[in-house]
Amino acid sequence: MAIERRETSEKFSLWFRKVLSEAEIVDYRYPVKGCGVWLPYGFQLRQNIISVIRGLLNKTGHEECLFPIFIPEDSFARETAHIKGLETEVFWVTHAGARKLDVKLILRPTSETVIAPMLKLWIRSHADLPKKLYQVVNIFRYETKATWPIVRVREVTTFKEAHTAHATSKDAEEQVREGVEVYKRFFDCLCLSYTITDRPDWDRFPGALCSTAFETVLPDGKTLQIGTVHNLGQNFSKAFDLTFEKEDGSRDYLWQTCYGISERVIAAIIAVHGDDRGLVLPPSIAPIQVVIVPIPYKGFEEKIKIATDRVEEKIGKIGLRVSTDNREGMTPGAKFYQWEIKGVPIRVEVGPKDIEKGVVTIVRRDTLEKSTCSEDRFEETVKSMLAAVEKALRDKTWAWLRAKIKSAETVEEAAKLLKKGSGIVELNWCGAEDCGLKVEEKTGGRVLGTPVDKTPTAGRCAVCGKSAKTTIRVSKAY
Amino acid sequence: MAIERRETSEKFSLWFRKVLSEAEIVDYRYPVKGCGVWLPYGFQLRQNIISVIRGLLNKTGHEECLFPIFIPEDSFARETAHIKGLETEVFWVTHAGARKLDVKLILRPTSETVIAPMLKLWIRSHADLPKKLYQVVNIFRYETKATWPIVRVREVTTFKEAHTAHATSKDAEEQVREGVEVYKRFFDCLCLSYTITDRPDWDRFPGALCSTAFETVLPDGKTLQIGTVHNLGQNFSKAFDLTFEKEDGSRDYLWQTCYGISERVIAAIIAVHGDDRGLVLPPSIAPIQVVIVPIPYKGFEEKIKIATDRVEEKIGKIGLRVSTDNREGMTPGAKFYQWEIKGVPIRVEVGPKDIEKGVVTIVRRDTLEKSTCSEDRFEETVKSMLAAVEKALRDKTWAWLRAKIKSAETVEEAAKLLKKGSGIVELNWCGAEDCGLKVEEKTGGRVLGTPVDKTPTAGRCAVCGKSAKTTIRVSKAY
Numbered sequence: 001m002a003i004e005r006r007e008t009s010e011k012f013s014l015w016f017r018k019v020l021s022e023a024e025i026v027d028y029r030y031p032v033k034g035c036g037v038w039l040p041y042g043f044q045l046r047q048n049i050i051s052v053i054r055g056l057l058n059k060t061g062h063e064e065c066l067f068p069i070f071i072p073e074d075s076f077a078r079e080t081a082h083i084k085g086l087e088t089e090v091f092w093v094t095h096a097g098a099r100k101l102d103v104k105l106i107l108r109p110t111s112e113t114v115i116a117p118m119l120k121l122w123i124r125s126h127a128d129l130p131k132k133l134y135q136v137v138n139i140f141r142y143e144t145k146a147t148w149p150i151v152r153v154r155e156v157t158t159f160k161e162a163h164t165a166h167a168t169s170k171d172a173e174e175q176v177r178e179g180v181e182v183y184k185r186f187f188d189c190l191c192l193s194y195t196i197t198d199r200p201d202w203d204r205f206p207g208a209l210c211s212t213a214f215e216t217v218l219p220d221g222k223t224l225q226i227g228t229v230h231n232l233g234q235n236f237s238k239a240f241d242l243t244f245e246k247e248d249g250s251r252d253y254l255w256q257t258c259y260g261i262s263e264r265v266i267a268a269i270i271a272v273h274g275d276d277r278g279l280v281l282p283p284s285i286a287p288i289q290v291v292i293v294p295i296p297y298k299g300f301e302e303k304i305k306i307a308t309d310r311v312e313e314k315i316g317k318i319g320l321r322v323s324t325d326n327r328e329g330m331t332p333g334a335k336f337y338q339w340e341i342k343g344v345p346i347r348v349e350v351g352p353k354d355i356e357k358g359v360v361t362i363v364r365r366d367t368l369e370k371s372t373c374s375e376d377r378f379e380e381t382v383k384s385m386l387a388a389v390e391k392a393l394r395d396k397t398w399a400w401l402r403a404k405i406k407s408a409e410t411v412e413e414a415a416k417l418l419k420k421g422s423g424i425v426e427l428n429w430c431g432a433e434d435c436g437l438k439v440e441e442k443t444g445g446r447v448l449g450t451p452v453d454k455t456p457t458a459g460r461c462a463v464c465g466k467s468a469k470t471t472i473r474v475s476k477a478y
Numbered sequence: 479m480a481i482e483r484r485e486t487s488e489k490f491s492l493w494f495r496k497v498l499s500e501a502e503i504v505d506y507r508y509p510v511k512g513c514g515v516w517l518p519y520g521f522q523l524r525q526n527i528i529s530v531i532r533g534l535l536n537k538t539g540h541e542e543c544l545f546p547i548f549i550p551e552d553s554f555a556r557e558t559a560h561i562k563g564l565e566t567e568v569f570w571v572t573h574a575g576a577r578k579l580d581v582k583l584i585l586r587p588t589s590e591t592v593i594a595p596m597l598k599l600w601i602r603s604h605a606d607l608p609k610k611l612y613q614v615v616n617i618f619r620y621e622t623k624a625t626w627p628i629v630r631v632r633e634v635t636t637f638k639e640a641h642t643a644h645a646t647s648k649d650a651e652e653q654v655r656e657g658v659e660v661y662k663r664f665f666d667c668l669c670l671s672y673t674i675t676d677r678p679d680w681d682r683f684p685g686a687l688c689s690t691a692f693e694t695v696l697p698d699g700k701t702l703q704i705g706t707v708h709n710l711g712q713n714f715s716k717a718f719d720l721t722f723e724k725e726d727g728s729r730d731y732l733w734q735t736c737y738g739i740s741e742r743v744i745a746a747i748i749a750v751h752g753d754d755r756g757l758v759l760p761p762s763i764a765p766i767q768v769v770i771v772p773i774p775y776k777g778f779e780e781k782i783k784i785a786t787d788r789v790e791e792k793i794g795k796i797g798l799r800v801s802t803d804n805r806e807g808m809t810p811g812a813k814f815y816q817w818e819i820k821g822v823p824i825r826v827e828v829g830p831k832d833i834e835k836g837v838v839t840i841v842r843r844d845t846l847e848k849s850t851c852s853e854d855r856f857e858e859t860v861k862s863m864l865a866a867v868e869k870a871l872r873d874k875t876w877a878w879l880r881a882k883i884k885s886a887e888t889v890e891e892a893a894k895l896l897k898k899g900s901g902i903v904e905l906n907w908c909g910a911e912d913c914g915l916k917v918e919e920k921t922g923g924r925v926l927g928t929p930v931d932k933t934p935t936a937g938r939c940a941v942c943g944k945s946a947k948t949t950i951r952v953s954k955a956y
Binding site for chain 1: 507509510513514516521522524542543548549569573575583596599611
């Protein structure tokens with residue numbers, strides 16, 4: 001096997017780093033900690049993923065724009081909970097040239113306080129609402145824990161943040177639901193499975209009324225947060241004095257929401273679908289969907305070239321991203337190895353025997369199954385195989401996730417399950433913060449919150465034994 | 479007229495700012511000086527322009543990647559001329575959270591010193607060469623002069639920088655030529671006219687052996703630099719110890735080039751093509767290429783809707799970006815006004831009389847000519863009209879540029895011409911730096927350098943009277 005991927009955190013971490021390097025996704029050997037370089041292949045993967053979310057947001061009436069990176073200190077400090085939650089992890093720009101700046105600048109860790117002063121200029125009345133904006137930018141967090149490629153970095157190069165403003169609380173709630181729906185479709189497209197959890201009060205986004213988060217479970221059983229949706233209520237609009245004229249002529253503060261997705265989804269795709277041979281990419285976002293490897297054979301050079309060109313043309317015609325590997329001085333086996341690491345969903349081999357029979361050999365990356373297909377049925381075979389790959393990946397990750405969610409009666413049992421590598425453990429919970437924090441303390445896990453899609457429970461709180469109101473989820477989290 | 483655009487710097491500046499605001503391109507009312515917001519329409523324009531340059535670079539074997547924003551102080555200081563030329567205008571990150579950073583970080587003003595340490599890891603031998611990379615990122619310059627929307631800003635949101643490494647000096651020179659050719663094609667696509675000038679020795683990119691620049695002339699006669707191509711020789715490779723093994727087994731330092739284009743091209747497009755009614759956008763990059771405005775008429779509502787849908791479908795089918803303005807409570811005239819400000823190349827009006835005759839009314843934004851065309855010849859008419867718009871814009875800006883280049887015998891004459899609003903004045907020059915600097919001093923202009931495409935001159939230096947070696951260009955520059 002090329003790269004061993006095992007279900008322990010240590011092995012998984014080794015596998016992940018090795019795959020990032022060998023598949024040429026990112027290179028973190030840059031001389032600033034927590035900062036990496038997206039390599040051409042990784043960059044293309046990233047671009048394809050961004051395209052998917054852009055498409056979904058544009059289709060639902062979100063408008064893309066681009067806001068500045070700098071936040072003046074006084075803007076940032078306006079919303080009290082916001083600055084309190086983030087001030088320990090922001091980067092400060094204090095000088096320019098040889099001059100000390102009059103107002104210190106923060107590199108955006110998120111853009112609520114960047115957008116607020118502009119909303120103040122743009123929104124006058126209910127007729128300007130709703131306002132649904134988003135941007136895809138780099139953000140900055142001074143991570144003090146050990147950094148982890150793509151997952152815990154200091155320059156998050158890829159942060160899609162949507163910010164919306166509404167006339168009523170109800171509209172904002174409705175928008176939260178739309179945000180959740182958009183993200184569901186996004187993750188479905190990426191063949192990622194997920195849980196949706198309302199974060200507990202003590203772990204909301206700084207400045208939010210409530211936060212809802214998407215998690216997926218990585219191969220080592222730890223959860224990775226891959227998206228969040230927040231109802232900001234009027235916290236920021238009050239701090240920034242963002243008012244508007246209502247239909248009845250009176251004034252109110254804006255109701256706001258925001259929701260974000262970062263390059264962590266890329267880490268999730270790599271981690272969840274990959275195997276011992278490297279990446280396994282969902283067809284919708286693979287930089288190359290079909291790779292053609294000609295199998296050279298003496299005396300057949302011309303015939304193989306003609307057949308290869310014909311196959312490439314056929315795939316190009318049905319609108320797929322295709323590449324032919326014509327490199328010289330490399331064996332087909334070495335090429336197979338490389339394209340497997342890079343996770344190309346389908347490999348087509350064109351060799352002398354196949355040509356004689358009028359067939360091509362097709363290999364599926366996810367199952368490594370090899371089959372032949374007659375050249376005249378080639379396009380439909382490739383298309384349906386890509387659809388099958390997509391379905392298989394989706395089914396597999398959902399099955400994986402379901403198996404990784406366990407219930408426990410007691411906190412001790414939960415701790416044991418987490419230790420054994422269970423992804424998410426659910427417990428009955430009375431709803432008290434004290435009990436929630438005790439779950440964290442006793443399991444060494446992180447309380448994710450309460451499932452959005454679960455009905456109230458009838459049992460007793462796993463901590464205090466009082467009547468339980470709901471279910472609480474706990475996991476070891478990245 | 480909606481917005482007066484006159485050929486004086488003051489009027490032009492007013493016009494430019496007003497157009498940016500009314501056409502909803504960017505909003506610079508953000509509370510940090512020199513930082514603006516790309517609004518949805520401006521953002522789309524920007525995206526389309528980036529797509530064009532991406533296409534040209536990808537086609538010529540450049541690979542897109544993404545490098546970090548932070549440069550550690552010691553990396554930045556390695557190439558002496560580089561830090562000397564840029565240190566007065568860089569932003570410094572000195573703190574994170576409450577901590578003072580051990581190594582101060584610079585926000586990239588350009589990325590030679592970001593890429594160098596990675597090239598050291600990636601390039602071992604001639605087989606790894608050439609390496610042709612590029613990225614599209616934000617860069618930062620602490621402008622101390624008055625900022626100017628898009629043109630002179632502190633966060634340049636859109637910097638396309640290409641960086642290449644080669645095995646020989648000749649290859650690097652060849653690459654400079656390719657860079658110039660790519661940029662020519664890019665500007666042709668944007669219908670921009672340009673001069674290409676080799677910068678004088680005292681005004682090269684910090685760290686470069688030689689710099690070549692593209693300039694266009696704005697309506698007030700001032701020049702705007704819209705692209706630069708640099709041969710870096712071995713300056714950076716020696717500073718960063720970037721060596722490789724040559725074919726004969728010996729080692730040499732890399733030969734490097736870099737070339738950049740910023741959002742200034744967007745300013746150029748707006749400035750050069752616009753008129754008193756607002757933007758005039760080249761079809762290839764217009765966010766909306768054809769706008770349809772239905773002309774409501776009582777009793778004809780259904781017919782107009784059907785005809786509008788049919789027209790929109792026809793345009794969509796030929797792959798154009800089309801939008802129908804169905805807003806209620808707005809007169810067609812108000813809609814015309816708005817789409818004219820936004821520079822949409824073609825407006826189609828669908829009214830009751832037209833429907834009866836089986837025709838549609840088409841209005842060209844650049845000439846404001848109105849014509850009718852029968853519905854069955856509609857697609858070809860729109861297509862050929864867009865081509866005509868493109869050609870007309872290109873011809874017009876080239877005619878404008880040519881008229882703005884003048885020759886002068888003496889420095890005094892050059893000063894007078896510049897004062898009268900001539901764009902670029904050419905003088906005979908002996909080649910001495912002293913004489914070049916005197917030209918700047920006496921004309922109050924900036925010496926752009928020597929034309930790349932001009933043969934040596936036989937006259938005498940306009941400053942010292944000695945035998946002239948070449949021509950020098952001087953302009954008032956943004």
